[in-house]
Amino acid sequence: MNLRNFVNILGLFSYVLSRLGCVALFAMMCLTVVDVVGRYVFNSPILGAFEITEFMILVMVFSFLGYAQAQKAHVTVDILYDRFPATIRKTIRIFNYIISFIVILIVCWMGFEKAAETFQTGERPLNLAVPNYPFVFFLSFGAMVLCIEYLRDVIRKLTQKEKNK
DSSP: OOHHHHHHHHHHHHHHHHHHHHHHHHHHHHHHHHHHHHHHTSSOOOTTHHHHHHHHHHHHHHHHHHHHHHTTOSOOOOTTGGGSOHHHHHHHHHHHHHHHHHHHHHHHHHHHHHHHHHHHHTOOOSSOSOOSHHHHHHHHHHHHHHHHHHHHHHHHHHHSOOOOO
8 A cells, every 4th residue: 555545544543534524513412402492492401511512612612623624614814824935834834743742632631531531520510410421432433533634634745745835
């Protein structure tokens, strides 16, 4: 297997995870609608709807981070960047990806430690019997997928031929 195929296979993680984020967003919308209707029409809200929504927001955000990086959909400020020569731009991008990788790797590591702690303590929301640790593990997994995307970008930048703009 060559490097290009390996990089493309790693990209599947981001795509699959983004679809999970779509499901979480849809489920969150449905839960909110049912909760609002139950609250105001039947005077019977869903117990724990707020906590469930919090969990789904976490799943949604950390599902889309890697895919957004793969699509280069994150916000960038390039006022001066476009004025630099191609070699300088390439160096800046690689440096940016490496620093971002390190920061997100720390988030992944600390998230994993927090998940392990939450697993040991059995922490859970007040209104639900659902433990917190699977969602904190998911945070770490989503951060790991974003790290993979940064690594893919570094590999792409290092192997691509320079283009003058």
